[in-house]
Amino acid sequence: xxxxxxxxxxxxxxxxxxxxxxxxxxxxxxxxxxxxxxxxxxxxxxxxxxxxxxxxxxxxxxxxxxxxxxxxxxxxxxxxxxxxxxxxxxxxxxxxxxxxxxxxxxxxxxxxxxxxxxxxxxxxxxxxx
Amino acid sequence: xxxxxxxxxxxxxxxxxxxxxxxxxxxxxxxxxxxxxxxxxxxxxxxxxxxxxxxxxxxxxxxxxxxxxxxxxxxxxxxxxxxxxxxxxxxxxxxxxxxxxxxxxxxxxxxxxxxxxxxxxxxxxxxxxxxxxxxxxxxxxxxxxxxxxxxxxxxxxxxxxxxxxxxxxxxxxxxxxxxxxxxxxxxxxxxxxxxxxxxxxxxxx
Numbered sequence: 001x002x003x004x005x006x007x008x009x010x011x012x013x014x015x016x017x018x019x020x021x022x023x024x025x026x027x028x029x030x031x032x033x034x035x036x037x038x039x040x041x042x043x044x045x046x047x048x049x050x051x052x053x054x055x056x057x058x059x060x061x062x063x064x065x066x067x068x069x070x071x072x073x074x075x076x077x078x079x080x081x082x083x084x085x086x087x088x089x090x091x092x093x094x095x096x097x098x099x100x101x102x103x104x105x106x107x108x109x110x111x112x113x114x115x116x117x118x119x120x121x122x123x124x125x126x127x128x129x
Numbered sequence: 130x131x132x133x134x135x136x137x138x139x140x141x142x143x144x145x146x147x148x149x150x151x152x153x154x155x156x157x158x159x160x161x162x163x164x165x166x167x168x169x170x171x172x173x174x175x176x177x178x179x180x181x182x183x184x185x186x187x188x189x190x191x192x193x194x195x196x197x198x199x200x201x202x203x204x205x206x207x208x209x210x211x212x213x214x215x216x217x218x219x220x221x222x223x224x225x226x227x228x229x230x231x232x233x234x235x236x237x238x239x240x241x242x243x244x245x246x247x248x249x250x251x252x253x254x255x256x257x258x259x260x261x262x263x264x265x266x267x268x269x270x271x272x273x274x275x276x277x278x279x280x281x282x283x284x285x286x287x288x289x290x291x292x293x294x295x296x297x298x299x300x301x302x303x304x305x306x307x308x309x310x311x312x313x314x315x316x317x318x319x320x321x322x323x324x325x326x327x328x329x330x331x332x333x334x
Binding site: 053054055094127 | 157159164168170
């Protein structure tokens with residue numbers, strides 16, 4: 001059974017396959033929840049100190065987008081859900097090692113359909129030991 | 130040193146039996162906690178400055194500023210001490226939260242320095258000779274005589290560190306063992322009558 005959508009009414013078309021046809025003046029739309037991402041993008045992290053703990057936050061709603069521990073100086077955070085275009089994100093980095101400690105680092109960036117690149121510039125904490 | 134960080138209440142609990150906080154030690158622990166999986170989800174706990182080298186082994190003292198956090202000693206009758214640098218900030222400019230029974234000695238300095246000593250006393254031989262050459266026989270009148278100094282300091286230490294109790298219209302002080310009585314005072318009200326409540330005057334007996 002097929003259906004035809006025209007003038008705001010869905011009608012059955014007997015003896016046809018299960019497809020939906022648009023008649024004159026029909027409008028199809030995809031509905032989504034406000035919490036659904038509008039797309040996914042990659043965020044590239046550069047120059048982070050290996051071993052640092054990081055946290056990526058959507059500043060619109062303070063939700064965590066990604067977190068972890070850096071295993072290399074540069075890496076990509078893939079499939080970051082984007083809730084607005086552009087989306088302002090906060091990137092926090094902390095590292096407190098036994099030999100070296102760094103000041104808590106925080107920066108911001110905009111993520112759009114092309115993603116974003118965040119360059120990290122941590123400063124060694126010379127007061128803490 | 131043992132600390133318990135409560136991120137919800139922004140309190141750094143000093144756990145028993147620790148009664149002294151070293152600023153450097155506290156800062157190191159704060160940086161460690163900020164970098165934990167939980168700590169990174171919260172803002173910075175403190176800023177710190179200092180340690181600029183002034184020449185030789187002398188450097189500027191550390192000032193630790195708590196950003197809306199406070200330290201809180203465990204409850205009990207004792208004198209807590211915060212030393213090794215300046216502790217500022219906190220809530221309404223108070224870096225130490227109230228703990229029942231605890232008197233906190235906050236040692237601050239507008240020009241604190243840190244002297245690094247690798248071995249010995251840290252004095253040069255010239256400074257040593259100068260120190261040893263001081264006239265120790267002349268005691269200023271405002272200072273207790275050397276012979277009395279020990280006992281008077283012991284008395285002050287005992288007053289601050291031992292048990293206090295009010296009984297039979299008298300206040301009794303004990304030394305730090307809470308057993309040895311060191312002083313007893315008669316208590317009087319505003320009309321000079323012996324009392325245990327609304328005390329206006331005490332007289333040592």
